[in-house]
Each structure stands twice: as C-alpha cells, then as structure tokens.
Amino acid sequence: MVQVDRATSRGGMGYRAIADALRAEIDTGDLAPGSKVPSENELMSTYGVEQPTARRALEVLKNEGLIVARRGAGTFVREFRLYRRRSPARLAESGWNAGRSIWQTDDAKRPTSIDHIEIATVDAPDHVASVLGLQDGEKAVVRRRRYLVDDVPIQFATSYYPEPIVRGTQVAEKNTGDGGVYARLAELGCKPVDFREELRSRMPREAEAKLLDLAQGTPVILVVRTAYTAGGQAVEVNEMVLDSSSYILEYGFSSS
Secondary structure, X not given: OOOOOOOOOOOOOOHHHHHHHHHHHHHHXXXXXXXXXXXXXXXXXXXXXXXXXXXXXXXXXXXXXXXXXXXXXXXEXXXXXXXXXXXXXHHOHHHHOOOOOHHHHHHOOOOEEEEEEEEEEEOOOHHHHHHXXXXXXXXXXXXXXXXXXXXXXXXXXXXXXXXXXXXXXXXXXXXXXXXXXXXXXXXXXXXXXXXXXXXXXXXXXXXXXXXXXXXXXXXXXXXXXXXXXXXXXXXXEEEEEEEHHHXXXXXXXXXX
C-alpha cells in the first residue's frame, strides 16, 4: 500500500496511487468515519495532478463504498459500521422458537427495522415452483421487504411459501408474530430443520440499487436460502439481495 505525506508530495501520482494513500488513511483511522475527505482541488494541490486524476481517485473510493458524497457539503468517510451476519447460528431453532428474530442473533444491540413490506399470492417463478414442489395451478405466498440497520438499508428480501400451507395464517400477514415465519411454520407442522444457502456476487439491477441506496459501482451479494422440513419438503425459498459494502458474512463450522 502506498504511503504518502500529503503535505509535501508533488510527484504527479496516478489516480490509483492517490486512492491507495487515502484508503490507507481510512484503514488506520487517520481519516475517521464521518470526517471530510480532501476535495478534488486539495488533491490536485497536494499531489500535483490534474482534476481528472483527482476525480478518478475519489471515484475509486466511492465505488468501494468507503466514502460518500453529500451534495453541497463535500465527500466524507462512510460512517456505517459493518453488519456481521452470523451463520448458521442465526437459523437455530433455539432462537426463533423462543420468539426472537433471527436478526437478533446477528447483533441484538443495533436497531433493525423493516419497510417496503409487500405480501401477495402469485404464480411462483418456475425455479421456485420446482423447489417448493408446487403442482399445476398451485400458487405461492410471496413476502417482499427491505431491512435497515441504524436506519441504513442493507438488504432486500423476497420469500416464497407454498400457498396451500400458509393460506390464512400469519405468514401471509405483515406482522408474522414472535419468532417470525419459522415459528409459524412450526405451528403448522412444517418446522424447518435443514437449510441450504447459495451465495454469489453480481452487479445490482437498477431497482435494487435504488432500494439499497447503493454507491456507484457497488456489487450486491445474492443469497438464496431454502428451508426444509424433517421430511425433506421445501417450505421456503428466500432470495436476499445484500449491499456488499455493508456486510461481513461469518460462518461457523464444526469438524464433527
């Protein structure tokens, strides 16, 4: 990583080297969360470069989600503390069976909220209908919602459930009650006991970028979770879109 004394450098550095120097200051805390980042003019003066070079250096850090521009105020180091998503502990029955949200397993001390809640009965996409084992004419109940931590949107989720199972239950209502959907499925005799998650990274669709207020160039992590009963019946397909710059994905494994 390039270390540069900003007060004395006049080397006509490239934009990547300038971005490296600024990133190092962010990583060490010399540029603390919430602090103002040097402007284009300041970078031009400090590093002896032209405006396009200074602008590209800042764009690199914006695309990495490290800094954010505030109209009329300047550019600042991102203040949001990364959210740690703990798997598989977050899916343990001991949590939702006791009435806790799976998000409380991740970090119970940080305020979490949900908005953009939409519930509908739909013809499931073919790949979802196949996993859920829906027969011709059978529909799915879909739940769409956005999750915010510290008032920052970090995830948008779309969950599908077999409509013949959850029809007329709290699974099809905005408030799913203590313990959430998994507790309600257990009450219906469809307790989820096995889970499979598939992860991949891609660039966001336009609507996803808007919902998650993503900085330019920020990729998303797509997590698809399927929940199964002890008999192997799939009772949920949950497609989650995560802001990659907001998350640490933690996985615990046992050798036994």
